[in-house]
Structures are given as C-alpha cells and as structure tokens.
Amino acid sequence: MDFLYQIDWFYLGTSLAKTVFLLGIVLTLVSYTVYAERRVSALMQDRVGPNRTGFPITLLGAKKDFSPFLGGLGQPIADAMKLMLKEDYTPSYVNKFYYWIAPALGIASVIVGLAVIPFGSEVAGVPMVIANVNIGPLFIFAFSSLGVYGIVLAGWSANSKYPFLGGIRSTSQMISYELSLGLSVIPIFMILGNMNLVEVIQKQVRDGWMLLPGITAATPTLPSLEQVLLWIPIIISFIIFTVAMFAETNRLPFDLPEAETELVGGYHTEYSSMKFALFFLGEYAAMILGSALIVVLFLGGWSVPFIPDGSAAGLPGIVWGLVNIGVFFAKIAALLIFFIFIRWTLPRFRYDQLMKLGWIWFFEIALVNIFITAGVLAYLATRTPQ
Amino acid sequence: MAYTVPRPKLTFAEKIYLPTVLAGLKITLGHLIRMLRGKTKVAMQYPEEKWDANLPAHYRGAPTLVTDEHGRTRCVACQLCEFICPPRAIRIKPGELPAESKFAKVEKFPAEFEIDMIRCIYCGMCEEVCPEQAIFLRKDYAITGTSRADMVHNKAKLIELGGVMTGLVHKWNEKK
Numbered sequence: 001m002d003f004l005y006q007i008d009w010f011y012l013g014t015s016l017a018k019t020v021f022l023l024g025i026v027l028t029l030v031s032y033t034v035y036a037e038r039r040v041s042a043l044m045q046d047r048v049g050p051n052r053t054g055f056p057i058t059l060l061g062a063k064k065d066f067s068p069f070l071g072g073l074g075q076p077i078a079d080a081m082k083l084m085l086k087e088d089y090t091p092s093y094v095n096k097f098y099y100w101i102a103p104a105l106g107i108a109s110v111i112v113g114l115a116v117i118p119f120g121s122e123v124a125g126v127p128m129v130i131a132n133v134n135i136g137p138l139f140i141f142a143f144s145s146l147g148v149y150g151i152v153l154a155g156w157s158a159n160s161k162y163p164f165l166g167g168i169r170s171t172s173q174m175i176s177y178e179l180s181l182g183l184s185v186i187p188i189f190m191i192l193g194n195m196n197l198v199e200v201i202q203k204q205v206r207d208g209w210m211l212l213p214g215i216t217a218a219t220p221t222l223p224s225l226e227q228v229l230l231w232i233p234i235i236i237s238f239i240i241f242t243v244a245m246f247a248e249t250n251r252l253p254f255d256l257p258e259a260e261t262e263l264v265g266g267y268h269t270e271y272s273s274m275k276f277a278l279f280f281l282g283e284y285a286a287m288i289l290g291s292a293l294i295v296v297l298f299l300g301g302w303s304v305p306f307i308p309d310g311s312a313a314g315l316p317g318i319v320w321g322l323v324n325i326g327v328f329f330a331k332i333a334a335l336l337i338f339f340i341f342i343r344w345t346l347p348r349f350r351y352d353q354l355m356k357l358g359w360i361w362f363f364e365i366a367l368v369n370i371f372i373t374a375g376v377l378a379y380l381a382t383r384t385p386q
Numbered sequence: 387m388a389y390t391v392p393r394p395k396l397t398f399a400e401k402i403y404l405p406t407v408l409a410g411l412k413i414t415l416g417h418l419i420r421m422l423r424g425k426t427k428v429a430m431q432y433p434e435e436k437w438d439a440n441l442p443a444h445y446r447g448a449p450t451l452v453t454d455e456h457g458r459t460r461c462v463a464c465q466l467c468e469f470i471c472p473p474r475a476i477r478i479k480p481g482e483l484p485a486e487s488k489f490a491k492v493e494k495f496p497a498e499f500e501i502d503m504i505r506c507i508y509c510g511m512c513e514e515v516c517p518e519q520a521i522f523l524r525k526d527y528a529i530t531g532t533s534r535a536d537m538v539h540n541k542a543k544l545i546e547l548g549g550v551m552t553g554l555v556h557k558w559n560e561k562k
Contacts, residue, residue: 043421044414048428239404345410 014126022114022130025329030284031076033336039072040337041344050075080277088273091158098157103271103278106150110285113140117292118198119328120302123321128302129198136197137189140293141182144248147286148174151250151267154279158270166266169256169351176358177247177254183366184240187233187373188297201301209300210234226380233373238298240366245290247358250283251339253346254354291335295328299335302328441525446510448526449501450548451541452519454556458489459545460520463496467512467521475505476512492558499541503529519554 035050042049051071058064090099116136120128133139148171155167188210189195192203204210211234213227247254258266268279295301302324349357399405420426430437441447453459463480481497483490512521526547531537539547 040418044417046417046421046426046428048431051431341411341414342407345414346407 015130018126018128018130019115022117022119023111026111026114026285026288027281029288029329029332029336030281031080033284033287033340034079034280035072035076036337037340037343038075040340044341044344053078083277084274086273088275091160091270093159094270095157095159098153099270100275102150102154102157103275103282104150105153106147107278107282107285109143109147109150110282110289113143113289114285114292116140116197117289117296118201118301119292120325121321123325124318127198128321128325132196132198134194134196136195136200137185137293137297138195140289141178144286144289145174145178147282150279150282154271155267158267160270162264163267163269166258166263166269169263170250170267173247173250173254173256173354173358176355177244177362180240180358180362180366181244181248183363183370184237184244185297186366186370187237190370190373190377191230191234197296197301201296201303204300205303209303209305210298211238212305229376229380230373233369233376234298236365236369236372238294240362240369241297242294244362245294246339246342247354249286249290251287252343253349255348256351256354287336287339288332291332291339292328294335295331299331438525445525445527446508446523448503448508448524448529448539448547449506449510449512449521449544450524450526451499451544452522452548452551452554453545454554455550455552459495459541460518460554461496461499462492462518462520463494463499464517466515466517470511470515472509472511473505473507475502475507476500477502489558491560496541499544501539501544503531503537503539504534518557522548522551524548 039049039051049072053072053074055066055074055077057066090096115130116133116139118127118129118132122128151170151174152167155163155165155170158164188200192200194200194203207213207227213231213234246252250256250258258268263269268276271279304323304327417426421428451459451461463478465478465480468476468478477498477500478496479498480494483493483495508523510523513523524547529537
C-alpha cells in the first residue's frame with residue numbers, strides 16, 4: 001500500500017488530463033452524432049434536415065454569421081441550450097428518489113466504461129488509456145449491464161404505464177443480448193490469450209486487424225492458413241457482437257424500450273429538460289462506447305494499416321500519437337455513421353422476433369462459435385507442435 | 387369460413403436476413419448519394435428562394451388601394467368594404483373633395499384608410515364588394531412588423547403597395 005503514501009504527481013496529472021480530454025471529446029462526439037443522425041436521416045429520406053443554425057458570431061461583432069459547408073453545425077449547441085433552459089418538471093406521482101437517480105445511473109455506467117478504452121498509442125511517452133487494466137472488456141460489460149438499471153428505474157419510478165412497459169422491455173432485451181454479447185467475444189480472447197485491451201491492439205498492429213488479418217499488418221502479407229482458419233470464428237463473433245451491440249444500446253432495429261410509435265417515448269416519457277437530456281447523452285455515449293469496443297476488438301483500434309509506427313512515415317512521436325488518436329475517433333465516427341444508416345434502413349423488429357433472435361439464434365451460435373474456435377486452436381496446436 | 391393468410395415463401399438469403407440488410411443499405415445509400423450530388427428535388431428553401439414569379443394573377447395577398455392612370459386613388463370612401471369586412475379590419479374616415487379639384491364630381495375621398503393586417507383574413511370580400519374597382523388583393527404575402535401599430539397599413543402604405551393599375555372602368559369621366 002505504499003503507493004497511497006507517495007503521490008505520483010506526473011501520473012495523477014496526466015490521468016486527469018486524459019480524463020478531461022476523453023470526456024470532452026466523447027461529449028462533443030455525442031452532440032455531433034445527434035446532429036449527424038438528424039442530417040443523414042434527412043438526406044436519406046430526400047429531405048434537407050437541419051441546415052440553418054450556424055455560429056452567431058455577429059454577436060461578437062463579426063460581419064456575417066459563420067455557417068460552414070453543410071450548414072446547421074451550430075445545431076447541437078442550440079439543442080443543448082434548449083434542453084438546459086427548459087423547465088425541469090417532476091410529476092407529483094413519481095417516486096422521487098429513483099426518478100432522480102435513474103438518468104444519472106444511465107449515463108454514469110457508460111462514462112465509467114470509457115476509462116479502459118485505449119484511444120491512442122502514446123503522446124510524449126504517456127499511454128493514451130486512462131486505466132490500463134487486464135480485464136478491460138469484463139469491466140465494460142459489468143458497467144454497461146448496470147446501465148439497464150437506469151432504464152428500469154426510470155420506467156418503474158415514473159409510475160406510468162408507457163415508461164413501465166419500456167422498462168420491462170428493456171430489462172428482458174438487455175438480459176437476452178448481454179449473454180450473446182459476452183459469449184461472442186470469448187473466441188477473440190481465446191485466440192489472443194489476453195484480455196488487456198492495450199495488448200489486443202498491439203497484437204493487431206503486428207498481425208493486422210482481427211477482421212482483416214495479414215493484409216492490414218505492419219508488413220502486408222496474404223493471410224496465412226492459420227489466420228484464414230481463425231477468420232471464420234472471428235467473422236461470426238464480429239457479426240453477433242455488432243448486432244448484440246445494437247440491441248444493447250437500444251438502437252433500431254431493436255429500439256423496443258423506446259419505440260416512439262408504440263410507447264410514446266418509452267422509459268423517458270415522464271422526463272423533461274436536463275434529466276431527459278442525460279438519457280439522451282447516455283444512449284449516444286453508449287453507442288460510442290460500443291463502437292469503441294468494436295474498433296478495439298475487431299478493427300485494429302488506433303492502428304493505421306500498413307504503417308506500424310510514425311518513424312516509418314517520418315513523423316515525430318508526438319504528432320504520430322495525435323494521428324493515432326485521430327484515426328481511432330475516425331474509425332468510431334465511421335461506425336456511428338453505420339449505426340445511423342442501419343437505423344434508417346431497417347424497420348423495428350417485433351418483440352417475439354427480437355426474443356427469438358436473441359435466445360434461439362445468437363445465444364446458440366455464440367456458444368457453438370466458442371467450440372469452433374477451440375477446435376481450430378486445437379488443430380493448429382497439433383499442426384505446429386511447440 | 388377461415389381465411390388463410392398467404393405467407394410469402396422466403397428464399398434462403400431472405401431467411402438469414404443479412405443479405406437483405408445489405409440490399410436495404412444499398413437503397414438508403416443510393417438516396418444519400420443522389421441527394422449529395424444534388425439530383426434530388428427538395429423543398430424550397432424559403433427566405434432565399436421564393437416562388438413570387440410563379441404566383442397566379444388572382445393570388446389573394448394583402449389588400450391594397452390602386453391608383454389609375456390619371457394619378458387618382460380610385461377609392462370614393464363609400465365604406466362598403468368597411469361594412470363587409472368579416473374581421474372588421476378596415477377603418478375609413480371619409481373626406482370631402484374641394485370644389486376646385488379636378489375630380490370634384492366624385493365628392494368624396496378617403497381622408498384616412500387603414501387596414502389592420504393582424505385582423506385581415508385575406509378573404510377578398512373588400513375587392514369583391516368595391517363598386518369603384520379601387521381595392522385589390524395584390525401579391526404581397528409576407529407582411530411583418532415588430533409591433534401592433536406596425537401591422538396597420540395606413541393610406542400611404544396601401545397606395546404604395548397597390549401601385550398603378552390601368553385598363554379599369556372610368557365612370558367619373560368629364561363627358562358623362
């Protein structure tokens with residue numbers, strides 16, 4: 001327990017800086033995801049979408065308002081201000097304590113999960129992960145399953161039928177998909193033999209992304225037989241993981257807890273103002289956390305394909321570190337756009353279809369996938385005796 | 387009589403659903419790309435783009451007072467429009483034309499003519515009832531103001547909006 005008596009100021013300072021940076025960037029990303037959601041959905045439905053709100057720099061004395069290329073980039077700020085200035089109304093019939101605690105639980109569970117995500121390589125010798133723990137994914141799964149309490153408590157404490165139905169739906173949905181979510185990544189860790197997310201990425205920098213082995217490695221090669229054989233369970237687990245992530249984050253086609261057309265607004269029907277905004281933030285932050293996990297596990301994290309490190313590209317270390325952070329968030333942004341695309345492409349599943357998909361298909365396939373991986377690994381072990 | 391709902395027979399690709407997801411993505415992506423390339427026709431962006439040039443001749447915009455080619459405001463302050471106006475938006479204060487006036491034969495003119503555009507419902511009854519063809523609904527539709535007083539069109543404003551309209555009946559000619 002010596003470390004408690006000797007405060008490492010450098011460690012403390014950098015950790016704090018990283019936390020503030022990550023939180024800031026994720027919250028910004030959340031607000032712009034909401035904007036992208038509205039804009040992309042509009043463009044896909046042959047509408048224009050929010051294209052008015054710019055930055056009112058005329059208030060600061062400029063000649064013209066600033067509204068860059070697509071327009072409407074000031075929309076998230078306007079939305080946030082609107083939500084903050086609205087009346088925060090607490091209905092008289094709710095259970096006050098749980099009503100207040102639910103939105104906080106919803107967002108806290110997601111924010112805590114961000115701590116173990118490695119969002120970059122190194123900047124000036126500081127590893128770009130807030131908590132480099134050996135149980136990264138377990139930590140995230142543990143906290144994201146706590147996130148269901150936010151929704152359940154919101155649904156229950158609101159003391160109203162639609163939120164209640166939303167809460168119930170969310171519980172059963174989360175339980176059924178949490179299983180396949182957890183089971184689907186087991187093959188990855190069987191192959192890697194490690195649950196440390198930083199090392200997961202290091203391995204992918206060397207051998208190429210999990211999803212595209214060999215060709216995206218530091219020295220591009222065609223995938224070896226070993227990699228091709230292991231590719232099969234990886235693809236299966238990727239698909240299951242991604243779909244389960246959609247269900248876990250309540251995105252369409254699995255957004256039954258909200259289901260605007262059926263349940264008015266689901267679990268957050270009785271909420272207003274900033275408490276509603278917290279649910280909103282939590283939902284989108286969960287999307288970002290999910291995408292981050294997919295990126296780390298399957299898409300090579302912060303690694304740039306073909307370029308193992310900055311010295312090869314002739315960049316100084318600090319710039320390369322920033323490039324890595326940029327690459328990581330670019331990959332996340334691409335996945336978020338994919339989330340949005342799916343949302344506006346597929347109709348909502350029926351409830352029994354959702355349950356059937358979760359319990360009869362994904363759970364079993366994920367389970368079988370573990371055995372397939374074990375078989376492949378056993379075969380490879382006999383082929384190349386250690 | 388039981389009616390059996392015919393269920394479509396799904397192919398294997400449709401049953402495993404993922405290929406159909408890709409097909410769906412292709413459609414939405416197609417719409418997105420068409421939109422980004424500017425091929426999709428979208429709603430008019432109002433304040434920047436307007437449809438003013440395409441408004442029909444009979445468009446019922448703001449009611450105005452027209453002037454004829456002799457430079458006379460045609461209104462004779464008969465107050466029929468004031469009486470017919472369903473929301474009572476019109477207020478007229480008649481005045482008497484002096485004997486030396488070129489149009490002394492007409493006898494009356496509106497000393498004040500006010501239309502409260504907050505009350506006006508653009509029904510066009512004033513235009514219909516006017517025996518002098520003096521009041522017309524023109525094509526102005528974006529009537530704005532920052533106060534209630536701003537929204538009341540006085541005589542000068544109405545004449546300015548109405549402009550000159552030629553080719554109307556002249557029943558106050560000297561010969562008659």
